[in-house]
Amino acid sequence: MPMLRNFVLASVSALAAMALAPAPASALTMKECSAKYQDAKKANTLKGQKWNDFRKAQCGDDDAAEADAASAVKDEPAAAPAPAAAGKAKAAVFPKAVAQKYSNETAGKARLKTCADQYNANKTANANGSLKWIEKGGGYWSQCNAKLKS
Known part of the structure; x- marks a missing residue:
């Protein structure tokens, strides 16, 4: 019984720490969100919330996550172009037939x-x-x- 009590206390304190911690700029992954949901379910802190409600409230909005991913993809091509090879690259030379x-x-x-x-x-x-x-x-x-x- 003391082991169960310790587990519940640890879960509640971890959940409280997550709730008080500042939210990251990006949404949680589904795996992280699922683990968070299971912890809240075991600690009886869901207050009647279903998975979809919990996910939207605690794990970030899907639209925001897609927007973050889209902006990350848009920023990537704007990176510096690849440096040119030492010396001028010649046109590719291909074999004329199989050796x-x-x-x-x-x-x-x-x-x-x-x-x-x-x-x-x-x-x-x-x-x-x-x-x-x-x-x-x-x-x-x-x-x-x-x-x-x-």
Whole structure:
């Protein structure tokens, strides 16, 4: 029984500390909000509130959370542009055909290894056209693979 009493007191004091603490600028995650709801439920401090009412009152508004997320995404592209590579980057150089040494591989694996060899050779000559191996929108691998398939 004393253990249960200690647990209830700890839960109530934690809940009180959360209630008195200043609210963060962003809304709580659903997992954090759920844990907070369960603690309040165990401590009988919900006062008849259901989950949706509790979530809106204690965890932040969904619209505000979406607005915060949208503003964070809008701010991200405004960051400083990536620094230019040392020296002027040359246009990307791609292999004209699959390397003969990979003829015993499957077609996909042969293209992969051929493109990887050319990419690594281009790195020393700064001839990758500022492309990374894989990047959103099509990196070196994607373009090289497409050229070898055609």
